[in-house]
Amino acid sequence: MAVFRAAGTVPALTGDEGDGRMSELKRTGLYDLHVELGARMVPFAGYEMPVQYPLGVMKEHLHCRAAAGLFDVSHMGQVILRARSGVPADAATALETLVPVDVLGLKEGRQRYGLFTNDAGGIEDDLMIADRGDHLFLVVNAACKEADIAHLRAHLSDICEIEEITDRALLALQGPAAEAVLDGLVPGAAAMRFMDVAVMPSDFGTLWISRSGYTGEDGYEISVENARAVAFARALLAHEVVQPIGLGARDSLRLEAGLCLYGNDIDTTTSPVEAALTWAIQKVRRPGGAREGGFPGADRILPELSQGTTRLRVGLRPEGRAPMRAGTVLYALHEGGAPIGEVTSGAFGPSIGGPMSMGYVASGHAEPGTTIYGEVRGKRLPATVTAMPFRPSTYKR
Amino acid sequence: MKFTEEHEWLRVEDDVVVVGITEHAAEQLGDVVFVDLPEEGTTVSKDDEIVVIESVKAASDILAPVDGEIVEVNEALTDNPALVNEDAQGEAWFFKMKVDDLSALDDLMDEAAYKDFIA
The missing domain is CATH 3.30.1360.120 (Probable tRNA modification gtpase trme; domain 1)
Structure with a gap:
C-alpha cells in the first residue's frame, strides 16, 4: 500500500x-x-x-x-496595541488603516473578526480584535505572526505601542x-x-x-x-x-463550521469579497459609511461589494463518500468544458457523516443547489454547492 | 499469512488469495472514511493501483500484490470503512484474487520478517 x-x-x-x-x-x-x-x-x-x-x-x-x-493554540500570536496618546480610540483609528473593519465602534469587552488586507485587495492574514478598554488585544495566525507584527510596527509605531505577548x-x-x-x-x-x-x-x-x-x-x-x-x-x-x-x-x-483556514481558503490573492467574508466589513467602512475605505486595497474591495466578483468561495457536498481534497479541479459539466474553480479545503465531516469541501468557483456556479463536478483520480464526481456552515454552529449569542 | 513491503497481508484460501492491509498500516492511516473497490472480474498486474483508501488524513492506494483476477470484493467496507481500523487483519479484507502463479507469494515476508520490517 x-x-x-x-x-x-x-x-x-x-x-x-x-x-x-x-x-x-x-x-x-x-x-x-x-x-x-x-x-x-x-x-x-x-x-x-x-x-x-x-x-x-x-x-x-x-x-x-x-x-x-x-x-x-499557543503557537498563535498574541499582540497588544496601546495608543501612545493614552486615548484608546487613537489605537482603534490607527488599526482601521490596516483592516476593513469597524474597530472604533467595537465596545469595551467585545471582540470581532478582522482581516489584514494588502494593496492588491488580497488578505495578508485573518485575526481577532478585542477591545479591552485602554488597549486592543489581537490574536493572529501562527504562520503569519512575524509578518503581522512587522506590518503593525511599520505602519502604526508612531501612534501605538505594539507589544507581542510571549x-x-x-x-x-x-x-x-x-x-x-x-x-x-x-x-x-x-x-x-x-x-x-x-x-x-x-x-x-x-x-x-x-x-x-x-x-x-x-x-x-x-x-x-x-x-x-x-x-x-x-x-x-x-x-x-x-x-x-x-x-x-x-x-x-x-x-x-465553514471557517476559513488562512493559507488554504484565503490568501494574499483572494479578496474578502471573493472569500464571501463581506460580513466582516461593517457598514461604516463601506461606500457611504462615515469611515468609508481607508484600508489597503479599498480601491478593489469597495467596488467589488456592489459589482461582485468573477469567483466566489462556496461550500460543496460531494455525493457519495469520497472526499474532494484541496487542489481538486472543479468543472461545470460531467464531461468537457474548462475548469470553473478549485477546492481549497476538503475532508470527511465526522458530524455530518460525509465529505465536505470549500473552494472557489466562477460566480455563475455559486448558487446553493448547483451541481458541479470535481475531478478525483481522473473521474468527475458530482458535488452540490451548499451554504455554510455544513453543520449549524452553536454559539451562545 | 504473507506480508508485502507495501503493508498488505495475503492469506491463501483454497485456490484464491485474500488481501488486506496490516494493522500497522491502518494505524498509520488513521480513521478510514472511504474505500473504492475494484470491479469483480478485473484482471490486474502486479503494482496496478486497484483500491483507493481515504482516511481522515490522506488518500492511499492498495497495489495489486501479484498478477491475477479479482474474484470477490468486500462490499462491507463500502458501507462501513471504519471496519479497516477495527479489524484490519480479519473482517476488513479488501478483495480475493485468483492468482496466476501462487509461487509468486514465496518471495513475500512472513509475519516475523514483517515485524522486523516495521520495527
Whole structure:
C-alpha cells in the first residue's frame, strides 16, 4: 500500500509543511504534556504541535461536539496595541488603516473578526480584535505572526505601542460542556456571551478569556501565563468530559463550521469579497459609511461589494463518500468544458457523516443547489454547492 | 499469512488469495472514511493501483500484490470503512484474487520478517 500518497491534504495532517527538521522547531509550554498524553507531534507553522492523541481524529472531533475539547493554540500570536496618546480610540483609528473593519465602534469587552488586507485587495492574514478598554488585544495566525507584527510596527509605531505577548500560552476549550467546566474553575465565565472578552482572576493567575473559537461550538479561548499553563490545562483535563484535541480534528471541526483556514481558503490573492467574508466589513467602512475605505486595497474591495466578483468561495457536498481534497479541479459539466474553480479545503465531516469541501468557483456556479463536478483520480464526481456552515454552529449569542 | 513491503497481508484460501492491509498500516492511516473497490472480474498486474483508501488524513492506494483476477470484493467496507481500523487483519479484507502463479507469494515476508520490517 502506498501509504500517505498526499492528496492535497492540509499540511498539518501530513506534517510535511516547512523546511524545518523537528529539532529546529519551536515548542509551546504544553509540549511535555502533549507527549505525556500520547500525542503524535508534527511540524506546523514552525512549531511541533499535536496532530492527534490516542483517541484519533474522528473520535476527537465527535467528542468535542458531544462534550468538550481542549486545544493548545499557543503557537498563535498574541499582540497588544496601546495608543501612545493614552486615548484608546487613537489605537482603534490607527488599526482601521490596516483592516476593513469597524474597530472604533467595537465596545469595551467585545471582540470581532478582522482581516489584514494588502494593496492588491488580497488578505495578508485573518485575526481577532478585542477591545479591552485602554488597549486592543489581537490574536493572529501562527504562520503569519512575524509578518503581522512587522506590518503593525511599520505602519502604526508612531501612534501605538505594539507589544507581542510571549509569556502567555493560549488554550481553547470548545464544546457543549465547555461552559460548565470553565465556570467551575473561573466563576463568571458562564455569564459571557459569544465574542465577549474578559480579564478574570483565577487560581491560575489572571486569565484573558474570550467566548469564541474555531470549531462552530460554544466555547472559550483562554490566555494564561506560561508558568501556570500546564496546571491550568491539567485542571481542565481532570474533568472527564474534557479530552485533548489535535490539529487533525481542529481542521475537520472548523471546516464543518465553514471557517476559513488562512493559507488554504484565503490568501494574499483572494479578496474578502471573493472569500464571501463581506460580513466582516461593517457598514461604516463601506461606500457611504462615515469611515468609508481607508484600508489597503479599498480601491478593489469597495467596488467589488456592489459589482461582485468573477469567483466566489462556496461550500460543496460531494455525493457519495469520497472526499474532494484541496487542489481538486472543479468543472461545470460531467464531461468537457474548462475548469470553473478549485477546492481549497476538503475532508470527511465526522458530524455530518460525509465529505465536505470549500473552494472557489466562477460566480455563475455559486448558487446553493448547483451541481458541479470535481475531478478525483481522473473521474468527475458530482458535488452540490451548499451554504455554510455544513453543520449549524452553536454559539451562545 | 504473507506480508508485502507495501503493508498488505495475503492469506491463501483454497485456490484464491485474500488481501488486506496490516494493522500497522491502518494505524498509520488513521480513521478510514472511504474505500473504492475494484470491479469483480478485473484482471490486474502486479503494482496496478486497484483500491483507493481515504482516511481522515490522506488518500492511499492498495497495489495489486501479484498478477491475477479479482474474484470477490468486500462490499462491507463500502458501507462501513471504519471496519479497516477495527479489524484490519480479519473482517476488513479488501478483495480475493485468483492468482496466476501462487509461487509468486514465496518471495513475500512472513509475519516475523514483517515485524522486523516495521520495527
